[in-house]
Structure formats: structure tokens, C-alpha cells
Amino acid sequence: MSAEDSLEKWQDVENWQRKLSNKYNAKQFAIKMGCNMANLYWKGRDVQTIDFDSFPKQYVIRPTIGHSSGNVFIMNDGYNLFDNSYHKEAEIRAALALKLAEKPRLEFLIEEFLQEQPGEYKVLNDYKFFCFNGEIASCQLINRLGPKAGFGSFYDKHWHPMEAVHPGYTLVAPRPKPECLEEMVQQVKTLSKAYRIFCRIDFYATTKGAVFGEFTPTPGIGRGYSQFGQRLLLSYWDKYCAGLV
Numbered sequence: 001m002s003a004e005d006s007l008e009k010w011q012d013v014e015n016w017q018r019k020l021s022n023k024y025n026a027k028q029f030a031i032k033m034g035c036n037m038a039n040l041y042w043k044g045r046d047v048q049t050i051d052f053d054s055f056p057k058q059y060v061i062r063p064t065i066g067h068s069s070g071n072v073f074i075m076n077d078g079y080n081l082f083d084n085s086y087h088k089e090a091e092i093r094a095a096l097a098l099k100l101a102e103k104p105r106l107e108f109l110i111e112e113f114l115q116e117q118p119g120e121y122k123v124l125n126d127y128k129f130f131c132f133n134g135e136i137a138s139c140q141l142i143n144r145l146g147p148k149a150g151f152g153s154f155y156d157k158h159w160h161p162m163e164a165v166h167p168g169y170t171l172v173a174p175r176p177k178p179e180c181l182e183e184m185v186q187q188v189k190t191l192s193k194a195y196r197i198f199c200r201i202d203f204y205a206t207t208k209g210a211v212f213g214e215f216t217p218t219p220g221i222g223r224g225y226s227q228f229g230q231r232l233l234l235s236y237w238d239k240y241c242a243g244l245v
Contacts, residue, residue: 017197017217020195020217023109034187038060041112042108043110045100058075059075059110059112060074064109065103071095074113081121123144125205126142127140127178127184127202128142130236132192132239133192136185143172153174199216200216201213
């Protein structure tokens with residue numbers, strides 16, 4: 001799919017939202033909706049054509065299909081911040097080729113390493129919005145340390161602290177709101193209204209402002225939610241998504 005495709009083409013099948021589980025499609029759809037995006041350096045399956053010399057020393061590799069930050073490389077001058085190891089280019093090619101052999105329809109994206117502060121290259125914090133047809137039930141901030149490590153806190157769309165919706169990360173005291181919160185909320189609402197049914201929509205707060213991350217239709221596979229979280233999300237579903245599925 002392409003950002004140039006009409007909305008009718010995006011929505012031309014039942015359960016069309018499944019197209020957005022592909023991270024490249026998701027980014028194209030978000031571009032169509034006016035969202036900021038990390039620059040794309042390379043996309044494809046033929047890892048032998050990757051010209052690492054054409055990239056900055058800092059870049060991110062992610063698969064078009066997957067979850068839980070699997071097969072992601074966050075590279076800073078040869079060092080992967082996700083596994084705390086140095087990797088030679090040949091090692092990266094071999095790792096990508098192995099995953100492609102397992103999943104032939106998979107592709108990889110090589111993108112800009114986004115920064116929260118100029119000149120600062122670290123794992124970005126995640127802003128994860130639980131959304132229902134244009135309405136935001138909660139935002140989970142993950143101060144991320146690695147693929148599955150970090151600290152969590154929850155807020156409403158105005159950045160008022162909330163009880164934990166999905167306490168999968170160590171809970172911490174409320175954090176300051178991002179400078180681009182208003183921009184982030186506006187873009188999230190636009191995407192959610194187009195998506196219609198429930199979805200978690202992930203964003204980053206960067207030197208480029210609010211930047212789209214991905215759509216997550218079934219976060220946590222529906223498991224691990226607090227009683228408060230279950231009541232909250234069900235109330236939003238009944239109010240804003242009744243009858244849509």
C-alpha cells in the first residue's frame with residue numbers, strides 16, 4: 001500500500017485494518033493522515049543490497065511484521081542498544097537473512113534514529129495510546145531501557161495521572177508531559193477515527209515533534225490488564241465502538 005492510495009482502496013475489504021499490522025503499510029497510512037515519520041533509508045528482502053555506508057552511523061532496523069520489539073536493531077556506530085552488543089555488518093546481514101528464511105513474506109525497514117534531544121542517541125520512550133473510534137481512554141508512557149525492560153506510568157489525554165491499565169512494567173511516579181503532547185493527541189485522534197475500532201496507537205516525542213510508531217490491534221493479546229483497565233477499556237468500547245465488530 002501507498003500513502004497515495006485512496007482511502008477507498010485502503011478500506012476495500014472487510015476487516016481492512018489488518019493491512020495496518022504490516023508496519024510499512026501502517027507508516028504509509030499515517031503519512032496519508034498527515035503524521036510525522038522517521039526517514040526511511042532502505043526497504044526490502046535482499047539483504048545483500050543493503051549499503052550500510054550510505055546510512056548515518058545511527059539507524060534503526062525493524063521488521064514489517066512482528067511484535068514485542070523482536071528482530072529490532074537500534075544501532076549507534078556499530079552498537080545495538082537493544083542487546084547491548086557490537087555487531088559487524090556481516091552479522092546483521094546474517095541475522096536478517098535467517099529471519100527472512102523463516103518468514104519469506106517478511107521485509108525489513110532501515111530508518112532514521114530518532115532523538116528526544118539533539119545529539120542524544122538512546123532508546124526512545126514509548127507513548128502508547130489506547131483508542132476507540134477517535135477517543136483516547138489512556139496513554140501509557142514507557143521509559144524504555146530495552147525490548148522488554150523499562151518503567152511505566154499512565155495518563156489521560158490531558159496528562160492527568162491514572163491508575164495502571166496494564167501494569168506490565170515497573171510503575172513509577174508521574175513524569176512530565178512531553179512538549180509535543182497536543183500534537184501527539186491530535187494525530188492519535190485522527191488515526192483512531194479512521195481506524196474506528198479499538199487499537200493502541202504508538203508515538204514518540206522527538207526533536208521532529210510527535211512521530212508515529214505503529215498500530216497495535218491486540219496489545220498484550222488481551223492479557224494482563226488490571227481490573228481498573230478492564231473496566232475502563234470496556235466502558236470506552238461500549239460507548240464509542242458498540243456494534244462495530
